[in-house]
Amino acid sequence: MPRYTVHVRGEWLAVPCLSSTNTIEWLGKEAVRRYMKNKPDNGGFASVEEVKFYIRRCKGLGLLDLDDTVGDALEDNEFVEVVIEGDIMSPDFIPSQPEGVHLYSKYREPEQYISLDGNSLTTEDLVNLGKGLYKIKLTPEAEAKVKQSREVIERIVKEQTVVYGITTGFGKFARTVIPNSKLRELQVNLVRSHSAGVGKPLTPERSRMLLALRINVLAKGYSGISLETLEQVIEAFNASCLPYIPEKGTVGASGDLAPLSHLALGLIGEGKMWSPKSGWADAKYVLEAHGLKPVTLKPKEGLALINGTQMITSLGCEAVERAAAIARQADIIAALTLEVLKGTTRAFDTDIHAVRPHRGQAEVAFRFRSLLDSDHHPSEIAESHRFCDRVQDAYTMRCCPQRGGAGFHACRYLSCKLYFTRVCLNFSLKMVFAERAETISGGNFHGEYPAKALDYLAIGVHELAAISERRIERLCNPSLSELPAFLVTEGGLNSGFMIAHCTAAALVSENKALCHPSSVDSLSTSAATEDHVSMGGWAARKALRVIEHVEQVLAIELLAACQGIEFLRPLRTTTPLEKVYDLVRSVVRPWMKDRFMAPDIEAAHRLLVEQKVWEVAKPYIEKYRREHIPESRPISPTAFSLGSLRMSADVSHDHGHQDDL
Numbered sequence: 001m002p003r004y005t006v007h008v009r010g011e012w013l014a015v016p017c018l019s020s021t022n023t024i025e026w027l028g029k030e031a032v033r034r035y036m037k038n039k040p041d042n043g044g045f046a047s048v049e050e051v052k053f054y055i056r057r058c059k060g061l062g063l064l065d066l067d068d069t070v071g072d073a074l075e076d077n078e079f080v081e082v083v084i085e086g087d088i089m090s091p092d093f094i095p096s097q098p099e100g101v102h103l104y105s106k107y108r109e110p111e112q113y114i115s116l117d118g119n120s121l122t123t124e125d126l127v128n129l130g131k132g133l134y135k136i137k138l139t140p141e142a143e144a145k146v147k148q149s150r151e152v153i154e155r156i157v158k159e160q161t162v163v164y165g166i167t168t169g170f171g172k173f174a175r176t177v178i179p180n181s182k183l184r185e186l187q188v189n190l191v192r193s194h195s196a197g198v199g200k201p202l203t204p205e206r207s208r209m210l211l212a213l214r215i216n217v218l219a220k221g222y223s224g225i226s227l228e229t230l231e232q233v234i235e236a237f238n239a240s241c242l243p244y245i246p247e248k249g250t251v252g253a254s255g256d257l258a259p260l261s262h263l264a265l266g267l268i269g270e271g272k273m274w275s276p277k278s279g280w281a282d283a284k285y286v287l288e289a290h291g292l293k294p295v296t297l298k299p300k301e302g303l304a305l306i307n308g309t310q311m312i313t314s315l316g317c318e319a320v321e322r323a324a325a326i327a328r329q330a331d332i333i334a335a336l337t338l339e340v341l342k343g344t345t346r347a348f349d350t351d352i353h354a355v356r357p358h359r360g361q362a363e364v365a366f367r368f369r370s371l372l373d374s375d376h377h378p379s380e381i382a383e384s385h386r387f388c389d390r391v392q393d394a395y396t397m398r399c400c401p402q403r404g405g406a407g408f409h410a411c412r413y414l415s416c417k418l419y420f421t422r423v424c425l426n427f428s429l430k431m432v433f434a435e436r437a438e439t440i441s442g443g444n445f446h447g448e449y450p451a452k453a454l455d456y457l458a459i460g461v462h463e464l465a466a467i468s469e470r471r472i473e474r475l476c477n478p479s480l481s482e483l484p485a486f487l488v489t490e491g492g493l494n495s496g497f498m499i500a501h502c503t504a505a506a507l508v509s510e511n512k513a514l515c516h517p518s519s520v521d522s523l524s525t526s527a528a529t530e531d532h533v534s535m536g537g538w539a540a541r542k543a544l545r546v547i548e549h550v551e552q553v554l555a556i557e558l559l560a561a562c563q564g565i566e567f568l569r570p571l572r573t574t575t576p577l578e579k580v581y582d583l584v585r586s587v588v589r590p591w592m593k594d595r596f597m598a599p600d601i602e603a604a605h606r607l608l609v610e611q612k613v614w615e616v617a618k619p620y621i622e623k624y625r626r627e628h629i630p631e632s633r634p635i636s637p638t639a640f641s642l643g644s645l646r647m648s649a650d651v652s653h654d655h656g657h658q659d660d661l
Contacts, residue, residue: 138230507549
């Protein structure tokens, strides 16, 4: 007998259907009838017949024809939603789909796998897992290690040894010994009580990254989780069954307890879950719809699932990758602005940057040369002011390599990227040592390391927006740009980019507050047992907010620079920058008179998030690099130490002296 899961006013109802010839309207009425039966006041309705409603799929939100039969319109156990006419949803209502539903209605189950061993995951791998491009499987070596560590736990339970978190309570209750008969209940209680987060749920991509990273850590074989349970967790990931994980609630020690508890709560069939097939629904229904059973926790397994810094780290990996992408594209946008403002390229001369041999600074200067070198890419705009009387440009153009390069590329991005890849992604709490047949309580769950790295990353990437906003001001100010005020004709009648610049200024100002390091703060928790914490969860979330603001500011500069080009026509810029201009004009038309601007900013922002600007310019940059070796070399990731986030001593010997970071 087919059965359908129907959402009515915040409740999920299982509705069996005796005949596939029943109509969609019948299904809706039956769901409403069951909903009314559960309510003391019948949900405010006198009868089912008076209820006016429509029905839509949870996946994709497609409306269903009430006259169609369930057999023709629906798959067995499909999730649908009854929307009652006149209802106004509470702002706290969990939607049946997350934001950006149009992206998930196109979800296709991946066919390729990534093998995890707990030692070799990279930031790129994790971001791709978050995008749903791969499934997960364990290596044989990882499976063997997981089995060995579980044997230690079984021995402890059998011998009734007193060990923290296995046969005792947690935190302040560490001295309370729990009888063997209640060890499973102990783990379930741990997960339930620690699921105390608040705020919006993580997006499916971020939940997927968090789950994948937790699997990777468990694959190291130091947590004591059983192979059976770990395989169930992997099955949930591969089916894209993603628990409801509120974004707020972690202080970053003992790890990300609240977020990871919500993760575990869904896996045991409680709380909410999301999948492309179901949208948001009760976890037990989502698992069942995918042919999966809830995890039954064994001794130690609740603690194994929730004790770690995977929320900080997974969000941090996204921050690192997005920061790298926007940093590359910031150079391209700045080069375009330089052309529009008729600046000089002499500030990017090789010899200038050889005198101060900072690899990041040299790389940015090289990119400017690769895009603006008139010997390779003749520019009619540059030629038009070759003999002008201007001596030098403002810092926001002349010092791009020193600020954007030295401040971010070398010191912050590469160090953070290496740190996250080699330390955060592939570390373990190392509590269960199979080779020693014992468990040891330590502090590897503390999030201080990634918190510090992410605070530093936010400060570094913020500079890209700070300098971009000043260039937008120069583009919009006719006394500085020699262009029409606010880049529009008939000024006064039209306001042009006036408020777009205000938006950029607002975002930069907001970033200044967000760049205050969260890791310098601490509050004692758990009755002074956990008396120093990292606040790494906030470090990760605000780093992502800073990066998004940077992307948006640079999107505004990109639009303003392309608009500036319109006033310099018929003159043309260099070939690679003309390609960037053409890309922008493929999604945003020139600004001839005032119009609704927010969609244009969003379209340009999307180009940057999807790295389209980099894709257009990269072939020209790499071709120039090949033709100018050994003048410029790519930054070597091995040139940076992991522990101190500074240049290593070996590198300073290599290049003559320590770089002045």
